[in-house]
Amino acid sequence: MSNSLKIFKSTVKDFLISLCVVFLAMFVISCEEEEADAPTVFVESIEVTGEEITEGTTRQMTVTIMPENANDKSVTWNSSDPSVAAVSSGGLVTALKNGIVTISATANDRATITGSTTLKISSFDGGGSGESSADYIVNTSAELLAAISAAQAGEVIEMQGGTYELFSKIRIVNSGTAEQMITLRGALEGGRPKLDFSAMSESSSNQGMVVEADFWHIKGIDFFRAGDNGMQVKGNNNLIEFCTFSECSDTGLQIDNGASNNTILNCDSYFNADSSIENADGFACKLTAGTGNKFIGCRAWNNLDDGWDGYLRGTDNITTTYENCWAIRNGLMKDGTVGAGDGNGFKTGGSDDKLLKHNAIYTNCLAIENVVDGFDHNSNRGVVTIYNCSAYGNGRNYNFSNTNPLEKLILKNSLALGDFGSTNTTTQDITNNNWTLSLTVTEEDFENIDVNELLLPRKADGSLPDIGFMHLTAGSDLIDKGVDVGLEFNGVAPDLGAFEFNN
Template identity: 65%
Template sequence: MKRTLLLFLILFNCLLGFSQTTVSTPQMLFTALSSASPGDIIYVMEGTYNFTSKFSINRNGVNGNLISLLPHPDNISRPLFDFSSMAESSSNRAITLSANYWHIKGLDVFGAGDNGLFISGSNNLIEFCSFSECKDSGLQMGNGAANNTVLNCDSYNNADSLVENADGFACKLDAGTGNKFIGCRAWQNLDDGWDGYLRGADNITTTYENCWAFRNGYLKNGTIGGGDGNGFKTGGSDDKLLKHNAIYKNCIAAGNVFDGFDHNSNRGNVEIYNCSAYSNGRNISFSSTNIASSLTIKNSVSLSGGSNDSYNATATDITNNGWQNGLVTNSADFESLDITELMTAPRKVDGSLPDVNFMRLTVGSDLIDAGIDVGLPFNGAAPDLGYLETGTLGINNILVNGSFVNYPNPFSTETNVVFNLKQSSQLSVSVYNLMGVKILDFDKKDLAAGNNSFVLKRNELSSGNYLLVLMDNEGQSNSKLITVK
């Protein structure tokens, strides 16, 4: 089935004038990158690729016709890009993406002399990749990079030899606005899980959805390093004046050495919705010096922080949280407080986050239905508190024709979406462009357990690449849509 569909896609793209290239060596990859054009696909065969030098991606795709760098559909294991033979140096960023409109998926980047991936381009999608043991941040955005989406990626065990630097992810310094992190995990990075420190940019906005930051500030061997050790560093700047607006939805900060959600002189607007903070040095820290412009916290929980939380800002809107309205959040509210679940549970086949019991509310917890509607999906009379909504609804283990949610794909008029539900669910269906902007939203459907299907018509969608998102209260599954005339 997979090979038949691959042959169909190759023939279809050839008719459209797009090329598909398969690479199995670094030199083949360099050659393919140097000639890539909008709509082209570069497939990477499985195996270890040992790089002795960094490389750049600088040929642009266009809106509607991204250039794709993907694992070959026949692969059993993931391609590993190994840069560990490169010397540690700020000039040794492993991969530099200065181009626009790329889709990079399914690659493991290891051992870079600086960043594993540095993005200065815009409107790119980085999906289901990992960045580990790099000598600076695993993935960093700068030089005006804007409107990029990082989806279902991991960054871990990044540290420099001076034992004081290297974040998991960093949208910082002179980055642009509109960047998003969705479904990403950052753990055991020497410095921060996410770093938003600014120098050269101001008043930008970054969004974090369903992201987990845990045990940052620790080295790979488990000892504490010399870095800051925050989960989410919202901002900060040399002059203490710059604004990095940040929006957090359904995020976890757990077991980080210093702060879970960190102010660090950020003068911007920070919004925290349905988030969970547990066992950080301080779970939520917004100080009264160099004060933030505004701070909104709703439907969130904070448990077992090493110091008392602080919620200072010029304007605050802090309501319906686990420490308000007579609520007391304690260990009895949760099925598990084992942070190791966040790291050891494997991602699902589509790259989405694993199902874990960590900070899942127990039956009877008074944190259930204790929230307020903030525009996120919920089950019951009102939203629950924390990152995970309770209930029996779920799209766990969606089964679809091989690894494809819809067929045919590409399609010109309509495509069939086929899946199998383990249990009855209320399902929402949405279509996003690859920059994370919702294009279409359909009415929720009550579906029975077992095989289900529906027809998705192209309607107003212009030719291009999109994400089809099936979502309920416990998770989501994503698939790429390609529409053509």
């Protein structure tokens, strides 16, 4: 082979090699450009899972990231209450005390996608440790809803102080027992919890809390601005204690739907008003309510309709008891102007057909400065019993008619400052009241008639404040003028009115 041929072949070979190198380089550059142009895949959802801590103190949380081909699957962990449980950067939860805590994971790629789960921690023995003995300690609305759903007979949910914003009604459907009630309570320290339903629109379906279950004890909670009732009680044998219901778009607390044997103890209901300015009461055991319900030590003031409403529709011949309850300035709005409601202190009953019986028993109750009636008949056909009650400053202090009359009116040991009103019922047992005894009642019979005393704060245990309002003075001729009706009294006979004179 000639040298020129060898040189030609070598040149061709070198050219081909160089060409391959060029093509290979272009291919690599193209791939790198394609890879650089590929869009970033962000996290779209996170699911957090982990078991409740019923034994021990730690649990490992896991996350499921979607989509699976997300570029950055790292997350940042968070605990809603580090005093209940802490969570490490790797998702290990360490429990510190019993309670409810929400553990969340947030994607790091854009820090906008979060997943969470709520854990119950019950592995600590609170006895003698100085910690709350509650089974659930909650700080947020989500924790509260989770605890209510999970609670079983005998368990205690404790709400820490502060405002809990709610956007829909709370339904309680799981029941306790007579021996082991389920308790929902405000913490003993750190301020009262407030359930704020302000985000709700006004609607007949927008109650704040609906108690459909039996044997719950709900204590020390403020219910505010629900779109309908602050609380609706539809279950049986519940105890609602030391709660407030204010500025709701219908009655503060209402008992209906056959609910029976419930006790409302030391509760306040005030400034409730609907947009029609005529329907919102303080308390109501009405419409389809069952029998055996009690109100003890409760106050209702400045509700635009009635302090208490007993109007029936769909039930008959039930009995409701009122002990040491105060109805003040109902029929007036929060700003003191007159609304379009009925304006009664205690509306005993009534019905569409004017035939239904709501038997009502009032002992040691006050009806003060209500716009229309202090104690009101309203076509109730049942038996109404009024013992040792006081009325002052109402449009009519007592108003019972012989039109659609009661089955019977029993009225004893009671007084009216001002005109007593009218008690023209067909069947009655009315004795030992100041007007039946021809005893004139004046301001001098009382320590004071300062109505504002009735709105003083309650005592720490929830009981009514100590007052001098309409307490008899030593020289009053209303002392010992009553008759024994089975209530405790001082002296030789009961005094007239809601308060016994103390020597």
